[in-house]
Amino acid sequence: MRSSTPDAESAGSTFTQRKRRDQLVGCMIEVIADLGFARASIREVARRAGVSMGVVTYHFAAKQDLIRAVIADVIASMEEYLTPRLLAAEPERVPERFIGAYISAWAGYFRSHTAQVLALARIFIAFRDESGSPSPAFEARAGEVAAIEAVLRVGQDMGRFGFFDPHVMASVIKIAVDDLLTQFVSDPDLDIEGYAAQLTALFERATGPDQRPGKGAGDAKEA
Numbered sequence: 001m002r003s004s005t006p007d008a009e010s011a012g013s014t015f016t017q018r019k020r021r022d023q024l025v026g027c028m029i030e031v032i033a034d035l036g037f038a039r040a041s042i043r044e045v046a047r048r049a050g051v052s053m054g055v056v057t058y059h060f061a062a063k064q065d066l067i068r069a070v071i072a073d074v075i076a077s078m079e080e081y082l083t084p085r086l087l088a089a090e091p092e093r094v095p096e097r098f099i100g101a102y103i104s105a106w107a108g109y110f111r112s113h114t115a116q117v118l119a120l121a122r123i124f125i126a127f128r129d130e131s132g133s134p135s136p137a138f139e140a141r142a143g144e145v146a147a148i149e150a151v152l153r154v155g156q157d158m159g160r161f162g163f164f165d166p167h168v169m170a171s172v173i174k175i176a177v178d179d180l181l182t183q184f185v186s187d188p189d190l191d192i193e194g195y196a197a198q199l200t201a202l203f204e205r206a207t208g209p210d211q212r213p214g215k216g217a218g219d220a221k222e223a
Contacts, residue, residue, distance in 0.1 A: 021059050023049055025069050032070070032119040037126040042066070067127055074116045075140070081109045095155030099173065099207065100200040102148065106177045107196035110184050121185045145170045152207065162210035173203055 027048040031040045042063055046053045060066040082105050089101035110117050148170035155161035176199050184190050 017059070020051075020055070021069070022073075024056055024059055024066065025073050028066050028070050029074070029115050029119045032122050033115040037122045064127075067123060070119060071123060071127075074113075074120045077113060077116060078109060081113070082106070091151045092154060095151050095158065096160045096204075096207075098148075098151045098155075099203045102173070103177060103196050103200045103203070107180065107192050110181060111192055114188065117181065118185055118188075121181065145174050148173055155207070159209065161207045164207060169203075169207060176203075 024045060027045045028040060030048065031044050035044070040063070042053055042056050042060075045066070046056045049056070056066070060069065085105040085108070086098070086101055089097040091098040091101075145167075149166045152161060152164075152166035152169055156166065180192065180195055180199065183195070184192055
């Protein structure tokens with residue numbers, strides 16, 4: 001019988017530890033979604049995972065370490081969900097598809113990852129680092145607005161969009177999606193798909209080609 005090599009044993013141990021870590025992060029997401037941030041505890045995570053508190057603290061020394069892992073995992077799941085859906089809309093070639101794709105992708109994520117959304121929203125409200133600030137991971141908003149703005153500018157340059165300030169429009173689109181999240185957290189029974197469809201129709205009208213004679217996307221800077 002061939003004995004296992006040290007490398008194989010190490011790889012197996014690493015895989016097992018990673019699976020345990022993922023389980024604990026998933027349990028914390030469920031706990032925060034079900035009970036709220038203040039009542040989320042290492043003890044409750046251990047109970048739901050069916051392990052001792054020592055197993056949890058072996059992977060995460062303190063609650064804040066587990067919270068940081070939750071933030072990182074949820075944000076990574078957002079990127080994994082959103083990126084292929086936004087790229088499929090071909091924003092550089094067909095920028096007018098982007099608004100609908102962006103809003104529907106976020107609505108789809110909210111619906112399919114409800115526990116993650118609830119947990120992240122409650123963490124954002126309650127969790128602060130040593131300086132009293134929210135986690136730096138939440139600072140991705142500015143980059144998201146810039147990405148929307150870039151697509152809007154491409155659409156204006158191609159004549160597919162009309163007369164508006166792309167930075168203002170990008171900011172308002174982002175605010176509208178953020179508000180959809182706020183309403184969904186408050187009311188999980190919200191018709192999120194219908195709401196998203198209304199937002200898409202609204203912003204597609206607002207960004208559509210300007211029909212006024214002599215006016216076009218290129219005139220936006222003259223206003």
